[in-house]
Structures are given as structure tokens and as C-alpha cells.
Amino acid sequence: MDMDVLQLLFFAGLAVFLGVRLYMLLGKPSGRTHEEHMREERERARAAGREPRPADPHAEPAPAAAPAGPAFSGPAAAGLTAIAGQDPSFDPDMFAKGARQAYDMIVQAYAAxxxxxxxTLLSEKVMKAWGASIxxxxxxxxxxVTEIERLKxxxxxxxxxxxxxxxxKVAFSAEIASETRDADGAxxxxxxxxxxxVEEVWSFERDVTSRNPNWRLAGVRAA
Structure with a gap:
């Protein structure tokens, strides 16, 4: 499989990044300025025989809306919030979906x-250990030979x-069948x-200041 395709598949990180960039371009108002909009409102009001109600100079200002932000729950909430604060493209739901794809890709690549x-998928430390095993x-x-029957x-x-x-860290539970054969196929x-x-906890890492959106597997332990 082409490595560019693998990088795009891995956590769909680049797709999320581009989606955020697209929102930054398309989600902002364009065209008329605020002053032009208010002038058009006044003209429509005069044409309808009414004037817009002037603002009460003695009225208390409306409370500022609370800034929108991610609201995560569960034992990982604090960490997820911290990550999202540094990386606006981070989405736990998409991360979990990407982790499922990464699990299959990594297990199959190691077997092969x-x-x-x-x-492209492992940290330097894990790659060194797994490479030696291969x-x-x-x-x-x-x-x-390894077959993943079901990732539960x-x-x-x-x-x-x-x-x-x-x-x-992602907890995986999978039904797997595997066997090792010698040079004669026995x-x-x-x-x-x-x-x-097989129940394991995989640790994925990423430098949030890096322009590379991919996460890498940095550790595996039994659950």
C-alpha cells in the first residue's frame, strides 16, 4: 500500500486538520461589514415606516457568552481537554475510530x-524492538500468520x-488467531x-507543535 495512503488513513489526522482549515476559511462572515449591515437595517426600517429602537444608554450590558470549548467526560477528560487546548484539530471520537484502523494496520504489518x-506508525523505541523481532x-x-476476527x-x-x-492510551479487546510456521511450513x-x-493498552504519542498530524504507537502493555 502506498505510504501516503497509510499516512492519510492513520487517525485521519490530516483530514481533521484540513477540515479545521476549511472552517477557518468558510466559517467566517464575508462580504458586508458590520456598519453596512446596520445601515441597511435602518434603511429597511425607515421604508417600513418605523425606526429601529435606539439602545438604552443606561441599560446593563448583556453578559458575555461563555466561550465555546470541548466538553469531555470520563477518566481521560482532563487530559483530552489539555490536548484539545493545544491542538484544535484533535477530536477524541475520530481518534478512537482511527485507533481501530491503526490497530489492524499495525498488527498485520508486524505479522507480515x-x-x-x-x-511511519511506531515510535523510534518501539520500532527498534519490533524491528529486531522481525x-x-x-x-x-x-x-x-495473524487474523483479526473481531475488534470488540x-x-x-x-x-x-x-x-x-x-x-x-487506548484499551483494545480483540479476537485474534495466529500461528508461527518454520521454514518448511510446519x-x-x-x-x-x-x-x-487479546486485551492490551496501546499508548499513542504526538508532538502537538509538529505539522505532522500523525500519532505513533509508543508502548503496549497487557490490560
Whole structure:
């Protein structure tokens, strides 16, 4: 698969970014100024035989509307709010949907030994460890076959922002079948016909000051 396509798919981050930029361009009023609008209102009022009611100079000013902002809930709310405060394009719902796609892509790329694909999806530390595992498997003449039957859950359970480093942890629960075969094709571990429930927490990270919208897998632990 072309790497540009992988980057676009991963968390749909670029799509969100472009969507925000589009809103900035299209969501703002254009054309008439405020003064021109008020003048047209006065002219329409005079044509209808009425004058616009002048503002009461003694009236108390209307309270300012509270600024709109993200309202998140759950155990990760504080962290999500902090991240959204630094990255307006961040959307937890889209992140969770993208995480589901990323899970499948990463698991399949690791099984296939596709280090080129993994380099765009993993942090340097994780890539080093997983790359070594892929190399050892290749040197032994082994192949790994993995099938994801069903991804039952992808839920954000924790989020934080330290300096410019945003981290979001996602709890996954998946039904997976896998087996490892030797150079002759004999199964030496696992069983592709047996499903197992795998529950893990994946940590994704991103520098919110970076123009690159992609998040990278920075850690995996058992749930």
C-alpha cells in the first residue's frame, strides 16, 4: 500500500486538520461589514415606516457568552481537554475510530514483517524492538500468520499532555488467531483455527507543535 495512503488513513489526522482549515476559511462572515449591515437595517426600517429602537444608554450590558470549548467526560477528560487546548484539530471520537484502523494496520504489518510500513506508525523505541523481532524471525526462516476476527473494543482510557508531548492510551479487546510456521511450513507455535481474546493498552504519542498530524504507537502493555 502506498505510504501516503497509510499516512492519510492513520487517525485521519490530516483530514481533521484540513477540515479545521476549511472552517477557518468558510466559517467566517464575508462580504458586508458590520456598519453596512446596520445601515441597511435602518434603511429597511425607515421604508417600513418605523425606526429601529435606539439602545438604552443606561441599560446593563448583556453578559458575555461563555466561550465555546470541548466538553469531555470520563477518566481521560482532563487530559483530552489539555490536548484539545493545544491542538484544535484533535477530536477524541475520530481518534478512537482511527485507533481501530491503526490497530489492524499495525498488527498485520508486524505479522507480515513490513518494517517500511511500521516506520511511519511506531515510535523510534518501539520500532527498534519490533524491528529486531522481525529480523530474528526472518533469520530463523519463520513466518507469522495473524487474523483479526473481531475488534470488540477500542476505548480511550487515559490522556495527558506533558510540555508539547500528547499521549493517549487506548484499551483494545480483540479476537485474534495466529500461528508461527518454520521454514518448511510446519506450525511451531499457535493455531490459526483457534481464536483468543487479546486485551492490551496501546499508548499513542504526538508532538502537538509538529505539522505532522500523525500519532505513533509508543508502548503496549497487557490490560
Amino acid at each position: 514483517g513490513d518494517k517500511e510500513a511500521l516506520e 529480523d530474528a524471525r526472518a533469520e530463523a526462516g519463520q513466518t507469522l 473494543k477500542a476505548e480511550i482510557v487515559e490522556a495527558s499532555l506533558n510540555d508539547n508531548r500528547a499521549r493517549v 506450525v511451531i507455535e499457535g493455531d490459526i483455527n483457534t481464536l483468543k481474546t
